[in-house]
Amino acid sequence: xxxxxxxxxxxxxxxxxxxxxxxxxxxxxxxxxxxxxxxxxxxxxxxxxxxxxxxxxxxxxxxxxxxxxxxxxxxxxxxxxxxxxxxxxxxxxxxxxxxxxxxxxxxxxxxxxxxxxxxxxxxxxxxxxxxxxxxxxxxxxxxxxxxxxxxxxxxxxxxxxxxxxxxxxxxxxxxxxxxxxxxxxxxxxxxxxxxxxxxxxxxxxxxxxxxxxxxxxxxxxxxxxxxxxxxxxxxxxxxxxxxxxxxxxxxxxxxxxxxxxxxx
Amino acid sequence: xxxxxxxxxxxxxxxxxxxxxxxxxxxxxxxxxxxxxxxxxxxxxxxxxxxxxxxxxxxxxxxxxxxxxxxxxxxxxxxxxxxxxxxxxxxxxxxxxxxxxxxxxxxxxxxxxxxxxxxxxxxxxxxxxxxxxxxxxxxxxxxxxxxxxxxxxxxxxxxxxxxxxxxxxxxxxxxxxxxxxxxxxxxxxx
Numbered sequence: 221x222x223x224x225x226x227x228x229x230x231x232x233x234x235x236x237x238x239x240x241x242x243x244x245x246x247x248x249x250x251x252x253x254x255x256x257x258x259x260x261x262x263x264x265x266x267x268x269x270x271x272x273x274x275x276x277x278x279x280x281x282x283x284x285x286x287x288x289x290x291x292x293x294x295x296x297x298x299x300x301x302x303x304x305x306x307x308x309x310x311x312x313x314x315x316x317x318x319x320x321x322x323x324x325x326x327x328x329x330x331x332x333x334x335x336x337x338x339x340x341x342x343x344x345x346x347x348x349x350x351x352x353x354x355x356x357x358x359x360x361x362x363x364x365x366x367x368x369x370x371x372x373x374x375x376x377x378x379x380x381x382x383x384x385x386x387x388x389x390x391x392x393x394x395x396x397x398x399x400x401x402x403x404x405x406x407x408x409x410x411x412x413x414x415x416x417x418x419x420x421x422x423x424x425x426x427x428x429x430x431x432x433x434x435x436x437x438x439x440x441x442x443x444x445x446x447x448x449x450x451x452x453x454x455x456x457x458x459x460x461x462x463x464x465x466x467x468x469x470x471x472x473x474x475x476x477x478x479x480x481x482x483x484x
Numbered sequence: 485x486x487x488x489x490x491x492x493x494x495x496x497x498x499x500x501x502x503x504x505x506x507x508x509x510x511x512x513x514x515x516x517x518x519x520x521x522x523x524x525x526x527x528x529x530x531x532x533x534x535x536x537x538x539x540x541x542x543x544x545x546x547x548x549x550x551x552x553x554x555x556x557x558x559x560x561x562x563x564x565x566x567x568x569x570x571x572x573x574x575x576x577x578x579x580x581x582x583x584x585x586x587x588x589x590x591x592x593x594x595x596x597x598x599x600x601x602x603x604x605x606x607x608x609x610x611x612x613x614x615x616x617x618x619x620x621x622x623x624x625x626x627x628x629x630x631x632x633x634x635x636x637x638x639x640x641x642x643x644x645x646x647x648x649x650x651x652x653x654x655x656x657x658x659x660x661x662x663x664x665x666x667x668x669x670x671x672x673x674x
Binding site: 227228230231232234235236237238239242243245246247249250252253256275307 | 500501503504507508511512514515516519520525528529532533536537540610611614625629630631632657660661664
């Protein structure tokens with residue numbers, strides 16, 4: 221015999237939510253503006269940011285500079301992209317911590333405007349720790365679409381929530397820091413604020429060093445990986461490709477996962 | 485004095501700016517009430533929508549002090565119940581009997597026939613039995629145990645003393661337990 225589900229629990233489960241579009245329908249009948257998203261102006265890691273959010277999470281970030289610090293122009297840009305207005309509101313929980321630490325993995329995001337591919341790219345970018353960078357090809361390989369490198373670049377360029385989802389931590393395979401939605405200087409500044417040696421990292425790539433290994437652990441990493449940065453000069457071994465590192469008997473780091481495929 | 489409802493306080497100052505938040509806050513309570521009294525999803529949406537339209541129009545005519553003093557949730561649910569009674573009256577008929585087919589609606593998942601029966605019993609079956617209760621008992625059970633209102637608000641919405649609301653709810657629950665035992669698809673009649 222099975223146990224009878226508790227009647228009161230069953231009754232509670234009959235609680236229903238209004239169908240989608242219900243609120244909008246009522247507001248339209250009353251000639252009222254649909255509920256807008258909330259927004260705040262916050263000090264970002266390098267410059268002020270406008271951050272917009274709805275009940276599902278943060279959905280839009282703009283460097284305040286790009287709209288001359290004008291909330292009205294941010295609201296216009298928001299309406300153009302999402303079809304909703306904006307009103308000032310208290311900052312969502314976790315926003316300040318995410319900006320301070322550079323880790324937004326626990327912050328709620330509303331990415332419903334993005335395609336499934338774009339969401340996969342953005343979720344992957346969210347995994348890159350502060351102060352570290354990965355090539356576009358790494359993101360493509362990690363999400364199981366190794367040939368979609370250009371599409372990864374496009375998806376990151378359309379990131380609705382830059383800085384919080386750190387598309388600035390994805391760089392070109394040739395070592396150049398590359399383009400950024402709010403301009404390349406801001407990308408360098410953000411990485412610098414996260415204590416990445418931006419010039420050193422670029423310089424290294426220009427000299428053909430894309431991976432570094434330790435001759436004591438025989439693991440190899442991307443040069444900005446926190447494990448690579450701990451290797452002392454005496455034990456540091458440079459590699460042009462992951463393939464050569466593997467041929468030399470090195471295994472890929474389990475944290476930065478530099479992979480074994482030929483690099484672009 | 486009951487504690488002030490912060491949405492009512494805001495609505496007294498800025499009705500248009502607050503109404504979207506008021507909808508978001510009380511949509512589920514009003515829609516659930518509408519669904520369980522009308523027992524038809526299509527009617528429920530109209531009934532819930534009309535509730536908020538009437539509420540907005542009423543508040544437009546109220547002085548700010550009156551809006552500030554409103555206890556929004558029981559007030560809104562009262563509007564839903566009144567609208568439903570008026571609809572029945574103008575239709576000149578007693579509440580329609582509910583199609584038992586409504587009990588087929590809940591998803592049964594992929595757990596096989598036995599799980600389907602369990603799901604059926606835990607949701608669809610309770611729903612079907614609930615729909616057959618007499619109006620006052622059903623309303624009290626819905627407001628107290630489905631929507632989750634405290635008895636003071638149930639009584640306010642049903643325009644009756646708290647004791648009466650409690651007795652409707654408890655007689656409703658007892659009746660539900662009896663019906664569920666008799667109609668149990670696994671155990672059959674005793």
